[in-house]
Amino acid sequence: MESFKIAFFCWESLHSTFKVGGLAPAATHLAERLALKGHEVHFFTRGEGNDATVNGVHYHYCLPYGGNVIEYCRTMSNMLVDAFRAHDTPPFDILHFHDWHVVEALHVLRDRNTVLSFHSTEYGRHGGNFGGWWEFQEISGKEWYGGYIAKSVTTVSNSTKTEVMWLYNIPEWKIAVIPNGIDPDAYRTPVDPGEVKKHYGIHPLAPVVLFVGRLTYQKGPDLLMQAIPEILAKRWDVQFLFAGTGDMRGYLEGMANGLPVQFLGYVSDTDHVRLLNACDLVAIPSRNEPFGLVLTEAWSAERCVVATEVGGLAENIDNFRNGIKVPVRPDSIAWGVCHLIDDPAYMQRLGKAGQRKVMDKFRWSVVTERVLGVYRDIPRAGRDEDLRDG
Incomplete structure (x- = not known):
């Protein structure tokens, strides 16, 4: 050889x-x-x-x-x-x-x-x-x-x-x-979602939207933050977890005043995987994304994604088949989350379809x-x- x-x-x-x-x-x-x-x-x-x-x-x-x-x-x-x-x-x-x-x-x-x-x-x-x-x-x-x-x-x-x-x-x-x-097996682990949510002070039945990434302009966490009030107007009990560090954190914390948002900072690999498997939906609101590792990580955990239609995210997501793609706007991100958040079975189908695509293309x-x-x-x-x- x-x-x-x-x-x-x-x-x-x-x-x-x-x-x-x-x-x-x-x-x-x-x-x-x-x-x-x-x-x-x-x-x-x-x-x-x-x-x-x-x-x-x-x-x-x-x-x-x-x-x-x-x-x-x-x-x-x-x-x-x-x-x-x-x-x-x-x-x-x-x-x-x-x-x-x-x-x-x-x-x-x-x-x-x-x-x-x-x-x-x-x-x-x-x-x-x-x-x-x-x-x-x-x-x-x-x-x-x-x-x-x-x-x-x-x-x-x-x-x-x-x-x-x-x-x-x-x-x-x-x-x-x-x-x-990606090694999909590294991101799929059995967890009790309710127990993981309780660890962060969240009711076990409350839906959780997870953001994972650097808190920087490129990754668009501020776009998701601007979408939160509109999401809550439809579903008041949704909780939001932001995992990651970056220079926008102080600004985002100011925006989050009074909202059901937690900033977790840097999380260990173990906690990262537990969060992926316990959340209900992963939001990827990037302004620019050459590839988007968090997409294949979320899919490996069979999580549904709402992502902006940019770069590798736009190329790899088949809209309404293994995720939802939306324009780079807070109202569009809010629409995508609201379209899914009341239908756990639909989110599960999209997550499983994403996991199949990972196995075919990204292993x-x-x-x-x-x-x-x-x-x-x-x-x-x-x-x-x-x-x-x-």
């Missing part, structure tokens, strides 16, 4: 002190699945302590420094390249870079077999606005340059593919769309094979590019 020696470059992982968002589980689980298939995988990232091997993946850590995020990522990239060179005998077959933070490492190693994965874009993270501040311009420039020099590019959805083609003029032939994978066994296909095609892609240039 063909075996690759693979280097991952990523600024976060699940096995370090630095975990920020969905990038950590996406990259970590992919690395572990590749190792499970017999490939030698080294993961170069930030972290404290000595190098370690976890679930078959060899982790190499550095502690960067810098006065701003651009300088910080520059020193991180240089440190990661130094660590890479110490393990490049025999040489790595594939170098896989994740997002803009490590593009300066990609620059140094650009003559190798390289893949750059766009998990999002700076433009998308700011809600589709072109920023005027210098960090936006610097990061966008790195995203353009990374897409230009990488031998192959992957995106997590067709909408992100279209976005990077439009923003950075990356040719279509260079891009493969590969969704984030790691499916996603990992598609990634390996990209790796196998890199030398051919390079030859085709040479022919076009000639």
Whole structure:
């Protein structure tokens, strides 16, 4: 069986002190699945302590420094390249870079077999606005340059593919769309929903709407908050749980005054799974969502979702078959929740349909094979590019 020696470059992982968002589980689980298939995988990232091997993946850590995020990522990239060179005998077959933070490492190693994965874009993270501040311009420039020099590019959805083609003029032939994978069994667990609700001071029979994600403009928690009064006008006993941290928390707490809303902050993986399995509905009100890991997590727990019709959410939800898609407006979000909240059997059918789609399309066994296909095609892609240039 063909075996690759693979280097991952990523600024976060699940096995370090630095975990920020969905990038950590996406990259970590992919690395572990590749190792499970017999490939030698080294993961170069930030972290404290000595190098370690976890679930078959060899982790190499550095502690960067810098006065701003651009300088910080520059020193991180240089440190990661130094660590890479110490393990490049025999040489790595594939170098896989994740997002803009490590593009300066990609620059140094650009003559190798390289893949750059766009998990999002700076433009998308700011809600589709072109920023005027210098960090936006610097990061966008790195995203353009990374897409230009990488031998192959992957995106997590067709909408992100279209976005990077439009923003950075990356040719279509260079891009493969590969969704984030998931282990559905990790998110389905037997719980007593009433007991979980009681833990949060909620009546066992009260319907619960769950938001999971960063409390940031991109994720739209304020849109859901604005929808709550309209939802309560139809169903007075609905309760709302917001799990996650972010810079909008103080603002949201002000909006929540007098409403049946709890902010749980950071929740452990165990509590996250219990909440998914105990809630009645998961709301995903994002303004921009390249993929939306919480969608496949909710589906894995057989939960129904109401989501805004953007990005990967719009692509992956089949409206009224495995979820409800609505425009990016508070009144539309309220309509979606109200359409479902009085019909538990309907919500259960949609949740089960979502779980079936996860099994067919998003299991790691499916996603990992598609990634390996990209790796196998890199030398051919390079030859085709040479022919076009000639």
